[in-house]
Amino acid sequence: MTQPMPTFDQARTDAEPLLSVRDLVVEYHTQRGLVRAADHVSFDLHRNEVFGLAGESGCGKSTVAHAITRILKPPAHIAGGQVLFDEVDVLKLNDDQLRDIRWRRISIVFQSAMNALSPVLTVGTQIADALQAHENGTAQMTRRQVLDRARELLDLVGIDPDRVNSYPHQLSGGMRQRVVIAIALALNPELIVMDEPTTALDVVVQKQIMDQIRELRNQFGFSILFISHDLSLMVEFSDRVGIMYAGELVEVAPSQAIFNDPQHPYTVRLMNSFPTLSGPRVELFGIPGSPPDLITPPPGCRFHPRCDVALAGRCQTERPGLQPIGARHMAACHLLDDKIVNKEDAS
Amino acid sequence: MIAAKPILEAQGLTKHFRTGGAVSQRVVKALQDASFQLYPGKVTALVGESGSGKSTTARLLARLYEPTAGQIIYAGRDTVEDKGRSKLLKYRSEVQMIFQDPFSSLNPVHSISYHLKRPLQIHRKAQGRQMTEKVHDLLHTVALTPPADYTPKYPHQLSGGQRQRVAIARALAVEPKVILADEPISMLDVSIRMGILNLMAKLRDEQNLAFLYVTHDLASARYFADETMVMYAGHIVESGGSEELTQDPQHPYTQLLLSAVPDPARGLRTQETEIAGEVPSLSEVGEGCPFAARCPHVMSRCREAMPPVTRLSETRWVRCYLFDEA
Ligand SMILES: Nc1ncnc2c1ncn2[C@@H]1O[C@H](COP(=O)(O)OP(=O)(O)OP(=O)(O)O)[C@@H](O)[C@H]1O
Ligand SMILES: Nc1ncnc2c1ncn2[C@@H]1O[C@H](COP(=O)(O)OP(=O)(O)OP(=O)(O)O)[C@@H](O)[C@H]1O
Ligand SMILES: [Mg+2]
Numbered sequence A: 001m002t003q004p005m006p007t008f009d010q011a012r013t014d015a016e017p018l019l020s021v022r023d024l025v026v027e028y029h030t031q032r033g034l035v036r037a038a039d040h041v042s043f044d045l046h047r048n049e050v051f052g053l054a055g056e057s058g059c060g061k062s063t064v065a066h067a068i069t070r071i072l073k074p075p076a077h078i079a080g081g082q083v084l085f086d087e088v089d090v091l092k093l094n095d096d097q098l099r100d101i102r103w104r105r106i107s108i109v110f111q112s113a114m115n116a117l118s119p120v121l122t123v124g125t126q127i128a129d130a131l132q133a134h135e136n137g138t139a140q141m142t143r144r145q146v147l148d149r150a151r152e153l154l155d156l157v158g159i160d161p162d163r164v165n166s167y168p169h170q171l172s173g174g175m176r177q178r179v180v181i182a183i184a185l186a187l188n189p190e191l192i193v194m195d196e197p198t199t200a201l202d203v204v205v206q207k208q209i210m211d212q213i214r215e216l217r218n219q220f221g222f223s224i225l226f227i228s229h230d231l232s233l234m235v236e237f238s239d240r241v242g243i244m245y246a247g248e249l250v251e252v253a254p255s256q257a258i259f260n261d262p263q264h265p266y267t268v269r270l271m272n273s274f275p276t277l278s279g280p281r282v283e284l285f286g287i288p289g290s291p292p293d294l295i296t297p298p299p300g301c302r303f304h305p306r307c308d309v310a311l312a313g314r315c316q317t318e319r320p321g322l323q324p325i326g327a328r329h330m331a332a333c334h335l336l337d338d339k340i341v342n343k344e345d346a347s
Numbered sequence B: 001m002i003a004a005k006p007i008l009e010a011q012g013l014t015k016h017f018r019t020g021g022a023v024s025q026r027v028v029k030a031l032q033d034a035s036f037q038l039y040p041g042k043v044t045a046l047v048g049e050s051g052s053g054k055s056t057t058a059r060l061l062a063r064l065y066e067p068t069a070g071q072i073i074y075a076g077r078d079t080v081e082d083k084g085r086s087k088l089l090k091y092r093s094e095v096q097m098i099f100q101d102p103f104s105s106l107n108p109v110h111s112i113s114y115h116l117k118r119p120l121q122i123h124r125k126a127q128g129r130q131m132t133e134k135v136h137d138l139l140h141t142v143a144l145t146p147p148a149d150y151t152p153k154y155p156h157q158l159s160g161g162q163r164q165r166v167a168i169a170r171a172l173a174v175e176p177k178v179i180l181a182d183e184p185i186s187m188l189d190v191s192i193r194m195g196i197l198n199l200m201a202k203l204r205d206e207q208n209l210a211f212l213y214v215t216h217d218l219a220s221a222r223y224f225a226d227e228t229m230v231m232y233a234g235h236i237v238e239s240g241g242s243e244e245l246t247q248d249p250q251h252p253y254t255q256l257l258l259s260a261v262p263d264p265a266r267g268l269r270t271q272e273t274e275i276a277g278e279v280p281s282l283s284e285v286g287e288g289c290p291f292a293a294r295c296p297h298v299m300s301r302c303r304e305a306m307p308p309v310t311r312l313s314e315t316r317w318v319r320c321y322l323f324d325e326a
């Protein structure tokens, strides 16, 4: 049983969202059965906003990112919903139309991308190829101009432009990841989807890269869909955060509210599951049990078997929908019923 | 503050790996001149970036690697020359290691019961009916209850956190005095990490175990460890009480490392720190301080020789010329 999702503007802004994901359902057909990895996921992402998707391993973050960028492969299947990018449903585009917006308007940085660079081509060539493959005739650039632009892009991401002639193995992991970010930036996209862009890197390098991304965003004004399982980084880097659990979005709020004033019992426990470097040292408990198998998710609220405040009855049978519970704050929990505000008050 | 005697101690511990072929031989200086102590009932964290030498240190202490130089003193006696099988077996039963990956550290074809009985047999800790009792006790200790639900299971039937609990139970089976835990929670989901750290903290307190906690997560070191040591490119550069060290870092590298850790509790966005350079290759680190090339306070002598240990208090020391009076 699914509830209709509210579709009010979450970010209290007059402008239309750049990206509006509506009731997205993605399934994987596996030998063991049907895995519904994204189940009626809805959120908006505004221009110049960093929207974070967080949650435990396997909760469906990458699935959502891959659906938005239409790079899902079988056994994945989009079973429903809309992904409105600038009011056009990305899920309905044909291959030509898709090629038009991919990289030019929406680009992607993957976690393992730095290992996906070709070992036999210089980074300059790889950036240039990306530029030419997608430039699409608008401004036919000469190879010379393209290479100049590649140098410029390296400079932007903090790499010495003379490195255009380097091969990936001559660069550190952090530098390779910067090259990947340079490729994502190449065509000035409006949205960059970043799936764990720094997960394989050390904190010092991560900090360098995240600072750089922030600076580039200030300069160019693109939006970011940011995915990470590092909740500290997530809260620090995102403007708003959506928390996923077992394929569902259970809470969406500005990142400081997610950290300081979480409402959904899962988010509350999650924020109490990791230590921080400053602030009081308090005992932390984590969450008993583990996330469900998505082939046989529990009925009712998917979190109820691990929830210490679940109500016998309702939480076990009736699935809660994402409801507005305050300014720019939504959560999907029956216990928050008395906090539900109507759309107008929330926006 | 530290009254007890150390149970395990490293003195000038050094490990160089020779890699590459005959023509292109390189020496990887994975650990250089490390001296530190582990105490009963205390957790000592070893933190640092990837490749800094943390696992090498743990593996040396576990006697899985032969040190290039230095001593490993267990209960007051240097053990480096103990090479016989029976002596090593005895040592390894008292100093147990827990690895990062609970998936690969258990054997998929054996049941949980087998995993726990095996060390009991090898080290003759129990036999016959006692054996089953002991296995149940161990599962109780790591909160896998009721034990009978878990004994017949195979590793793939358990979650990551449960597997790590089995790995801990297996380490406890031989009644060790020291546990060397190499990134024991880094492959686990956030929501189950604290359960494992809290379990280890309980073991520290109730069984008076000494822990070496290897991690790249400074916030977890602050939470779990009594003492923290910071490593950079094969050198331990600073050591002290975890709270002191994380709240008031002294070594310029520790300061850099801490400033890079995302910290939502710090409130507003972090200041943008200027971070130049990269970690040097371990086959290229020279005689001086390995951080010299990146250090904002670098002096000429920093490039000449590694600074000696400067004690800042009974529990705090740093290897940096900024603190060296001489
Ligand atoms: N190709 C696939 N075939 C079958 N199931 C899949 C496939 N890819 C993902 N899944 C399943 O879909 C669910 C969501 O996976 P997804 O990769 O989106 O999670 P995630 O939140 O990105 O996790 P992580 O933090 O580990 O990257 C998981 O239960 C996973 O097992
Ligand atoms: N068996 C080995 N042979 C050769 N070199 C090795 C060996 N083991 C480790 N090294 C090298 O020693 C250095 C230190 O490695 P070590 O595994 O101790 O680092 P670490 O701090 O544990 O890193 P990580 O955080 O990535 O686990 C690295 O440069 C590594 O490549
Ligand atoms: Mg993922």
Ligand SMILES: [Mg+2]
Binding pocket: B054, B055, B056, B182
């Ligand atoms: Mg290691």
